[in-house]
Amino acid sequence: MKIAAISLGLLLLPWAAVACEAPVSVCEQTAKGSFPLIRKGQPVAVYVDSGADSAVRHAADDFQADLGRVSGNAASLITDAAKVKGPVVIIGVMGQSPVIDKLIADKKINIDNVRGQWEAYTQIVVDNPMPGVRQALVIAGSDRRGAIFGTYDLSAKIGVAPWYWWADVPVAQKPEVYVTAGAVHDQPKVKYRGFFINDEEPAFGNWAREKFGGINAKLYEHVFELNLRLKGNYLWPAMWGKAFNDDDPRNTVLADEMGVIIGTSHHEPMARAHDEWHRNKDKGVTGGKWDYNTNAANLRTFWKGGIERIQRGDGALRDNIITLGMRGDGDEAMTEGTATQLLETIVADQRKIIAEVTGKPASETPQVWALYKEVQDYYDQGMSVPDDVILLFADDNWGQIRRLPALKEQSVSAKRNGGYGVYYHFDYVGGPRNYKWLNTNQIEKTWQQMDLAYASGADQLWIVNVGDIKPMEYPLSFFMDMAWNPQAMTPEALKAYPERWAAQQFGQQYAQSVGKILTRYSQLAARRKPELMDVDIMAQYRDAGRLYYDWHDLSQRAAQTATNLPGDYSDAWYQLIGYPVEATENLYDLYWTVARNRKAADNNDAGANYLADKAEALFVKDAELSARYHMLNGGKWNHMMSQTHIGYTNWQQPDTQVMPNVKRVPYGIYHVQDLDPVSIKKPEGKGFVESNGYVSIEAEHFARKVDGRDAQWTVIPHLGRTLSSVITMPQNAAPSDPKKGMRLEYDLTLNKDADTELHIYLVPTLDTRGQGGLKFGISIDDGPVLVQSFNLIPDQPDWNKAVSDNAHVVKVPLKGLKAGVHTLKFWRIDGNVVVQKLVIDTGGLKPYYLGPQQSLMAQ
Structure with a gap:
């Protein structure tokens, strides 16, 4: 058969x-x-x-x-x-x-x-x-x-x-x-596939303690089942002040009974939760400083106990992948500078422990070494890694993969036995801001990066940080579906995915409308994460109203769809669609209202008082929306939306929600009609026209394209801030020589002679090969190709701005252009260059918060 x-x-x-x-x-x-x-x-x-x-x-x-x-x-x-x-x-x-x-x-x-x-x-x-x-x-x-x-x-x-x-x-x-x-x-194409529960306080932690009495096997039974239903097989358990094996010894037994492979996070080696180091001083571990230079014997005892504890009755290890290596106490760098030799010694000693406990060569026990943050620097400088260990590359915590196997490492003959994997993030605590309240991830971005990873040979392990699990249902589903078969997740399948997922949750009748809402929500949320929004940002935008109206329009569409759904879908709808859309719209309305309140007050306009009242009501509404979420299904999800998200002043979250300061005036002319959003005309049109001293072109609106022998231009709808982005596939194709002609061509007309400046809007990406940056070329008409390079480095100012704006702008002077028709050419050199928009400034652009602003970055 x-x-x-x-x-x-x-x-x-x-x-x-x-x-x-x-x-x-x-x-x-x-x-x-x-x-x-x-x-x-x-x-x-x-x-x-x-x-x-x-x-x-x-x-x-x-x-x-x-x-x-x-x-x-x-x-x-x-x-x-x-x-x-x-x-x-x-x-x-x-x-x-x-x-x-x-x-x-x-x-x-x-x-x-x-x-x-x-x-x-x-x-x-x-x-x-x-x-x-x-x-x-x-x-x-x-x-x-x-x-x-x-x-x-x-x-x-x-x-x-x-x-x-x-x-x-x-x-x-x-x-x-x-x-x-x-x-x-x-069968799966990626061997190990799973997620990491992290940053799970206060939401997940308080919910679990209330509903299950702790982070225990009763809770994890639901987690394991979800993982397996998503066709995942691997889990990094919750770890903020928690210890999977120590909190409830039944946890690890149940995982093995249900078929889930357990691992530990990038800074928790040898099947030990880091919190155990500080809590188990009375259980045979003498403790001391988390420092291998001064306390190696105690650390080895600690780690040996971790491996012994995950043995079954017959002595074999339960299904685990053992994390190797060591970071500093509290998930910081272990030492200042490069500690390559020390880290190699630590890993060698850890493998000796594995061999001693199992009675088998260490190579027969699955192991992973996470090249997270500074550990990647050690790798780049030649750190030796045992061939059977999975090398787990990481993103920059904001969705851009930092390193992947070099082209020579992707060949079958040169590929490591342990293979490569990727640790990805849908949630993060760190700079430039925490983001852990709502889903702010575009599946199109996840697809672009993970397709690049798979094409580059990272096919052994994929794991994603999902925070509290909720509200990451949609991107987690996508990540796991793609991990099962990355080759089948073609651009066409990616385009169809929102409707497919919506059909699974709400039925085929509503799939198209819900799928469109999911796609639009993800794009708007990814433009600038809610934690990065504040009053000052809204005040700096010339077209600030557009930011709010985009959300207002989406909220109205969602509300209309909700009225058509059968009543038994109401709880699922509010969790998956209703709350994220309405709460984010409310947040934007709050910041926009406060920005207009302050401007009105500075102009002695009594309308400021109306806006102050409205802002305070919107702040209260935020809490009411969360309370409604917490009351769903008899309070089943109480605490899950308790993450603070209003009032950030630096990277770390405020302890509680902070109402932005508003101003009131004792007298003045009342201009509320000019200030209330209902009286402000919604911006019309797409804005992609030549006028006011600039030409703005969406990347997909090329007049012609010339593909290469080994790569082709591919449009990815919705990727980025506006209409779409253009990439080349396969994404791991070798660099192109501009002399061979792979390019996009754009026809445009200038109204006057001008010294111009081209602004190239790119979706942020990193140089995964460590070659000093990514390159592309620009030319006008038959002029020479001007090779451009960008090299975003995590935690540096350009990177901070790029991930905050979800766009990196490269500016190229083009002097002496004459009035009339021209052809702008964008040349492929490196892969992983994702272009979303090109804008030629002939003198009409002014410095705004994000280059040419929403008038140019509009839909």
């Missing part, structure tokens, strides 16, 4: 487009050879071997419950093959399930495509699988997680979203559900 591979592109199509057509798809009508999963409201039985792995049993139990959620009636779970009657779903692992092994031996299922593969599965409809059974749907895994992912994949197909518990997404009941005949197989 021919088995079809599952295509992410196929899954991105609307559900109705594939139902009843593709092999092993789900539909609500029967067809020839279909398997009746639910008939007249009655679900089929689920069979799993009595001796099955505990992780497979967990997944089978969940699938049994999912059938009940969809059908409205309880499904039975059978563990004795002799008791199987009628149609049945069979779940098991090849080589471990007698029932599945007999089907293989009888040639009733073909496992050629999945045998021996990592976390692979096949789903197949089998006729007459065993005596007395007319038909079965078999989910066979190459290993235990393969069986798990094949099972949860079917759960999602029948309508149980991975976020059914974490976002209260309703499960629509269906009296008839059938699975079409045939077979499919699938």
Whole structure:
């Protein structure tokens, strides 16, 4: 029997487009050879071997419950093959399930495509699988997680979203559900895929303590299930003042029982939470200074205890990836300057401990070394890393990957045995500002960076910092879906993803409208994160009203969509869409209102008093919106939106929300009509015209493009601040020689002779190869190519501004241009140069907060 591979592109199509057509798809009508999963409201039985792995049993139990959620009636779970009657779903692992092994031996299922593969599965409809059974749907895994992912994949197909518990997404009941005949197989392209719960106070921490009594196994059971339903297999647990293995010894046992691989963060080596160093002085560790130069013996004892603790009863380690290395106490640099030799010694000693405890060579235990912040500098300067250890590169904490394998390291012959991975961020505590309140991540940006990572050979481990988990539901789903198969997440699949995800949460009827809201929200939120907004920024914008109106328009669209949704979607809607949109609109309204209040007061305008009252009401409304979130579903999510976000004055959050200062005047002329937003005309048009002393062109509006032999220009809609961005693919292609002509051409007309300046708006990116910057070329007409270079360095002023503005502007003088028609050419040299807009200033631009401002950066 021919088995079809599952295509992410196929899954991105609307559900109705594939139902009843593709092999092993789900539909609500029967067809020839279909398997009746639910008939007249009655679900089929689920069979799993009595001796099955505990992780497979967990997944089978969940699938049994999912059938009940969809059908409205309880499904039975059978563990004795002799008791199987009628149609049945069979779940098991090849080589471990007698029932599945007999089907293989009888040639009733073909496992050629999945045998021996990592976390692979096949789903197949089998006729007459065993005596007395007319038909079965078999989910066979190459290993235990393969069986798990094949099972949860079917759960999602029948309508149980991975976020059914974490976002209260309703499960629509269906009296008839059938699975079409045939077979499919699938497996992940990135070996380890997961997320990191971090920066989890006060929101996640207070929520967990109230609802579960602590950061314990009762809580983590929900976390593990979510991870697995998202087809992830790896977790860095919460770590602010917490210790996964010490807080509740059941945590690590349950993770292993459910099939989740546990790791520790970049500064917590050897299966030890850093907090344990300060809390366990009475448990056999003498403590002292966190310093390997002066306290190595105590640190080795501490680390050995960490490895011993994750052993099973038979002495083998539970599923873990051991983090190596060492940073300073409190997640700081270990020493001043480069400590390469010391770090190499530490890692060598840690590997000796691993070998001693396991009784096997260290190379047989999965390990990772996170090249985070200064540790990457050690690597760049030649630090020796054991070949079997995964090298985990990191982004700059703001979504730009700092380093990736060099071109020579991407070849099969030169690739390390341990491979490479990426540690990415959707949440961060640090400069230039914390951002941990709401999702402010564009999936288009995540795609561009992770596509570059995969193309560059970073395919062993992907992990993302998601803060409190909520409200990162949307970008986390995307990250995990892309990690499963980065090759299938093409630009076309990326474009379709918002609608696909919206359909999974709210149904196909609302998918298009909700998908558009998700995309627009993500773009507006990424322009400038809410924590980076304040009154002064609003006061500096010439077109400040546009900032507010963009959010106001989106909020109105969201409100209209919400009125059309069935009532049982209200909680999910408010969590996933309603609150983020309305709360951010309110924040912008607050800052804009205060900015106008201060201007009015300075002009002795009594309208300032009205605006002061309004601002204070908006501040109160912010708290009311959070309170509504906390009351959803009987208070299920209390504390989750308690992160402070108003009143930042530096990188660190204020302890409490701080109302911006407003001014009142005792007398004056009252001009409220001129100050209230309802009387201000919304800006019209797109603004991409030649006028007022400049020409503004969206990067995708090229007149012509010339692709290269090894790379092609590709438009990525919505990436960046405005319409879209243009990149070249494959993103890891070698640098181009301008003489070979790969370029974009833009036709434009100048009204007068002028010494001009070209402003090139780029989506921020970093030189992942460490070659001193990224290059591109600019020319006018048939003039020479002017090679430009930029090199954003984390924590430096240019980088601070670029990540704050979500744009980096390169300015190129173009003197002596004559009035008339010209052709501007943008030449590819390096990859990972992402251009979103080009503006030629002929004297009309003035210094605003972000170059030519919203009048040019408009939609």
